[in-house]
Amino acid sequence: MSKYWWKEDIGALPHLITETPGPRSRAMHSSSIRYIKGLSSQVKLFPVCFEKGYGITLTDVDGNKYLDFSSGIYVTSLGHCHPKVSEAVSYWAKNLMNAHDFTTPVKEKLLTKMAQILPGKLNAIQFYSDGTTAVEAAIRAARAITNKHEFISAFRDFHGKTLGAVSCAQMHRNSTYSYGATRAAGFYMVPRPDPYRPLWEKADGTIDTDSYIRFYEDFIKEGTVGNVAAFVLEPVQGWGGSVFPPDDFFPKLKKLCDKYKILLIDDEVLAGMGRTGEWLTLSHWGVMPDIVTLGKSFGNGFPVTAMVVSEENGKALEKISASSSYGGSPMACAAALASIEVIEEEDILQNVRLVGDYFLQRMENIKENHPIVGDVRGKGFLLGIELVKDKNTKEPFDEAGKLVYQKAFRKGLAWIPAGHILRMSPPLIMDEKYARLGMDIIEESIQEVENEFGYNQKSVKINFTEKIQR
Numbered sequence: 001m002s003k004y005w006w007k008e009d010i011g012a013l014p015h016l017i018t019e020t021p022g023p024r025s026r027a028m029h030s031s032s033i034r035y036i037k038g039l040s041s042q043v044k045l046f047p048v049c050f051e052k053g054y055g056i057t058l059t060d061v062d063g064n065k066y067l068d069f070s071s072g073i074y075v076t077s078l079g080h081c082h083p084k085v086s087e088a089v090s091y092w093a094k095n096l097m098n099a100h101d102f103t104t105p106v107k108e109k110l111l112t113k114m115a116q117i118l119p120g121k122l123n124a125i126q127f128y129s130d131g132t133t134a135v136e137a138a139i140r141a142a143r144a145i146t147n148k149h150e151f152i153s154a155f156r157d158f159h160g161k162t163l164g165a166v167s168c169a170q171m172h173r174n175s176t177y178s179y180g181a182t183r184a185a186g187f188y189m190v191p192r193p194d195p196y197r198p199l200w201e202k203a204d205g206t207i208d209t210d211s212y213i214r215f216y217e218d219f220i221k222e223g224t225v226g227n228v229a230a231f232v233l234e235p236v237q238g239w240g241g242s243v244f245p246p247d248d249f250f251p252k253l254k255k256l257c258d259k260y261k262i263l264l265i266d267d268e269v270l271a272g273m274g275r276t277g278e279w280l281t282l283s284h285w286g287v288m289p290d291i292v293t294l295g296k297s298f299g300n301g302f303p304v305t306a307m308v309v310s311e312e313n314g315k316a317l318e319k320i321s322a323s324s325s326y327g328g329s330p331m332a333c334a335a336a337l338a339s340i341e342v343i344e345e346e347d348i349l350q351n352v353r354l355v356g357d358y359f360l361q362r363m364e365n366i367k368e369n370h371p372i373v374g375d376v377r378g379k380g381f382l383l384g385i386e387l388v389k390d391k392n393t394k395e396p397f398d399e400a401g402k403l404v405y406q407k408a409f410r411k412g413l414a415w416i417p418a419g420h421i422l423r424m425s426p427p428l429i430m431d432e433k434y435a436r437l438g439m440d441i442i443e444e445s446i447q448e449v450e451n452e453f454g455y456n457q458k459s460v461k462i463n464f465t466e467k468i469q470r
């Protein structure tokens with residue numbers, strides 16, 4: 001099978017034959033919302049109804065075909081319905097759907113493969129079926145390993161919606177994620193460095209990582225009862241706005257953790273499995289975590305996640321059960337194994353690095369040319385554009401974010417930004433031609449919104465790519 005399987009019959013893209021969302025989409029959405037409640041802002045703002053995904057495209061019930069810049073929700077990273085993954089799942093759907101946590105041939109193969117690709121000695125593994133339960137397992141594992149019970153995590157990180165996971169995540173008073181009066185006892189939050197909005201700066205105006213670390217050390221001594229089991233952090237804040245830490249942050253944090261015998265739980269549910277051009281995003285900074293969670297891209301659409309601990313701590317996992325109803329089912333293991341094999345066979349990490357360079361350079365260019373683009377950031381295919389009302393005050397521009405989202409979607413770009421952050425997570429198989437097409441649509445939408453809001457800027461000439469024909 002060619003690695004360009006997704007280009008076969010791709011045709012014109014985007015290919016829109018009705019206004020979007022079209023009449024069938026609207027009718028089905030209206031029918032659904034009589035019963036389903038609490039939908040995300042993205043759905044409310046653009047009530048489309050999809051019925052097919054193939055490679056880098058999504059097709060709605062009106063027959064409109066979109067370029068996918070979301071991978072579902074950072075999930076179908078090897079493209080929708082990658083033939084190898086679909087065949088692997090369907091083989092086990094016909095042969096053995098569930099076997100408790102007994103060994104199966106496909107699980108044995110997956111475990112061996114994971115031990116081979118994960119850095120260092122990260123090879124004590126448990127399987128789960130969503131990211132949240134993998135994070136909960138990581139919390140249990142940290143307690144089992146350290147016999148300590150306190151946890152520190154960071155403002156604006158996201159780790160899931162169950163009590164332990166949400167206690168490590170941002171809990172706004174009105175947050176639909178938590179809907180709780182308080183976080184669980186023993187869970188604390190600290191700020192983490194955001195280079196665009198630094199809390200502590202050096203004399204030269206760059207972010208001062210040392211001050212964050214000093215604050216954490218003080219906090220460990222003064223703000224906890226001295227029983228901190230782990231820091232729980234995303235390597236990059238995904239939902240928090242594609243925020244990348246300064247390069248010296250994780251190396252310094254790990255040193256601090258080691259000094260106080262605190263574990264580092266690296267939640268790679270969103271950023272891991274190749275999205276930034278490494279199996280683990282933390283590897284960009286040469287840091288070995290003690291515990292890792294994997295999800296989303298791990299099964300490329302099939303619900304399978306993992307919690308992995310380094311070998312020296314593996315014994316402690318005997319204290320916490322690996323059993324769950326669906327975790328590690330043959331179908332789940334087949335999806336994860338096939339996904340890893342595809343990443344290797346199709347040299348996906350290299351594609352992510354190459355096309356990722358294009359994305360970054362293009363976003364820098366957009367920042368130069370647009371008064372409402374305050375910051376751009378990305379590694380590989382984990383990307384963000386932050387919209388502001390004024391580049392000096394950096395006031396978030398939510399209204400513009402919503403409009404850019406809707407305009408680009410109407411032009412045929414399926415994506416999932418939120419508020420003033422335009423988050424992008426295209427499938428990792430995408431080549432530069434389609435990367436450019438997506439960025440053209442976004443830049444054109446930004447420009448239209450600037451015009452609507454009366455931004456008086458130098459005229460920007462957008463080289464809007466012709467709709468691509470096969």
Ligand SMILES: Cc1ncc(COP(=O)(O)O)c(C=O)c1O
Binds near residue numbers: 133161
């Ligand atoms: C970093 C991170 N951890 C955990 C989760 C929770 O994963 P799930 O939605 O599969 O439970 C998410 C979901 O977006 C995430 O981004």
